[in-house]
Amino acid sequence: MTEKLSSSDSSEAPRETPAADPVAGDDKAIKGVKRGTLLGAVFLMATSAIGPGFIAQTTTFTVQMGAAFAFAILLSIIIDIAVQLNVWRVIGISGLRAQELGNRVLPGLGVLMAVLVVFGGLVFNIGNVAGASLGLDALLGLDVKIGGAVSAAIAIGIFLSKRAGIAMDRIVVVLGVVMVVLTLYVAIASSPPVGEALRQSVIPDDIDFLVITTLIGGTVGGYITYAGAHRLIDAGVTGPEQIKDVSRSAVVSLLVTGVMRAVLFLAILGVVVGGVTLAGENPAAQAFESAAGEVGLRMFGMILWGAGITSVVGASYTSVSFIVSFSPALKRRQNWLVVGFIAVAVTVFLILNQAPTKLLILAGALNGLILPVGFGVLMYVAYRRRDLLRGYRYPRWLLVIGTAAWLLTLYLGWNALSGIAKLWS
Template sequence: MAEEANSTGQTTTQPNPLKGATKKGALLGAIFLMATSAIGPGFITQTTTFTAEIGAAFAFAILLSILVDIAVQLNVWRVIGVSGLRAQELGNKVLPGVGYVMAALVVLGGLVFNIGNVAGTSLGMDALFGLDVKIGGTISAVIAIAIFLSRRAGIAMDRLVVVLGVVMIGLTTYVAIVSGPPVGEALRQAVLPDTIDFLVITTLVGGTVGGYITYAGAHRLVDSGGTGPEQVARVSRGSVVALVVTGVMRAVLFLAILGVVAGGVTLAAGNPAADAFQHAAGEVGLRLFGMVLWAAAITSVIGASYTSVSFVVTFSPALARRRNWLVIGFIAVSTAAFLLLNQAPTTLLILAGALNGLILPVGFGVLLWVAARRSDLMGGYRYPRWLLGIGVLAWLLTLYLGWNSLSGIADLWS
């Protein structure tokens, strides 16, 4: 945040150790920033829509997305955390200009995603209070902006994403239990699916680890300090905890929706996830969903804006000095686009995931190159070959999925 810039306005890329509870809070904030970004409104909407379409076979897409997430995030956190450099800085050191391309892609993808995130807050407000989607989205954006107007915005953000992340998991677990899903069938189809849809898988991967989400936790870690080769154990532990949180949330949300769909319920098109929660737990379920979706959406608005801006502030001291205002502007532009676009919130959320799935291989490929060839950028750290290997496999898979989903993305927008 702004207070993390030095006296010249330049953000530091060197370790800036925090002490005691503050340091632990920053790491926890980084963990939940990544987790809540990965389990935002896009994932909730995608999970509901695709579970209604292909049922238990969606378990395969969930499992694959978790495996890709593990391969991507373990590598991203390790490279960025050990080097102490943000992704775009590493890109420019690998090949001048590459960092600018990475920044442009992430900011573009983050903007598309953030429009969907604002749409998600509007759906949550609708389920909670019956507010018009335009009004609900605007109110939520104002709340997000208020956080970045705070002089201690970094601490406020860390605390909010942790609290709302815990709330999301708790409420969704309750609905998953109440809906009584066919767990055995879901486990079978996780490894032997009846249906495999490339667009579904790419959209889910993009919605949980694509675009800005790839870097949300790792960039927050750099900003809060505690990076470098000597911090590798701390960085690795943080990435693993974040992956556990996201994996649990994905599984319980899928099971909550599957329990309703397997019972023969046809979900409403306008807000299918809300309809699923209402069928599972009545009026209480509808309100619980509103809280879950709004929490997921507002934390994702914060995560998308913060991380997207983190890709540009290192290019100029003037930008670094105005970091919080850039975040506020990003939220404002996203909200304006949501209000002006004549697209249903559900369509925007699915489209955002699909587009960010296409962006993922670019930046991730640069970080893998750093891991394989540029140990000098990581203080001479010897990168584990097994970790690099699973990263390369995940990268090849994202290329394959992205290519096969191009026609489906065109159909989505039309």
């Protein structure tokens, strides 16, 4: 059987008490955690947050709002920081996955969280396959149906490999770096109005709640919230003794996502301000081609395919991590469940006739509605369940910004409910 996605890829002991954690209090074990696994956790979250959904959303909303979209970008980064710093810390210190914490707070709540995340992850994964298909279309001229099937097959191959955990870590790191570098090149080539974008990031001419909620859902909602933190649990980086590694990983992942969001927005904005009309099923590809010619189009194809394949991996791995803890039998078959999850997503993609871009935007909106539920549970643990945090005294400043972010996600989600039906029509 293939290697399970577990600690540095060793077997995982029950995490009921501090003593059961495989590395708690052991300095040599802490130092022995592979750097590649930690980087894998960082880029698993980062590439999930800057997947094809974000690329499609950024293009669509930049065309719609122009420089005013900078406000939504900035707000999404701020909320991302508030959410991820709390999520990584609560999950990392407790050594329990989000659904396990939910069941400790209220029996059955973790099951509800798992259902919501798996459903949102499946919808998003259909969009991820769609994004990967658009990438191969721009890169190689492949039909989108063929490109989607090929991309899904590659993702399945990763989880069927004998060292699935290491393979996943390496591919998300390499492709994540490639995506950032190529996008930065195109952002410089498109000569965007940086000053106007900076002004509108704090004083926008237009504010759209559905746009903001969709963007937040596509970058930190649903499964994306937990991708990196759950991977750290499998890497054995848990407990109060690991707080430095947990915090450092969270900060690095936030830096990567923040840079990518900013440069992608500026790349598209430069093209839009230049008077180019972006339309059709793949407007982002048109933007990159306009900025850097044929080379830009091929570069975009590589960026979007990289975003798609890494997000397929991240969505599948994280969604399945929400169900395997409910049964040892499920845990033993984790890789096969991931394979099945990918297979379902690509099958639905192949039989649907909806435009890939619309799927990606809808997925972000749905994940934005799921976000307040799971994040609310983790904030409750931070406030009231010190026993689950192994006696760790939670920083008051993190409680404050986490609560503010949670209230804002509730408000944005409520305002966006009426807009989702319109988005799909």
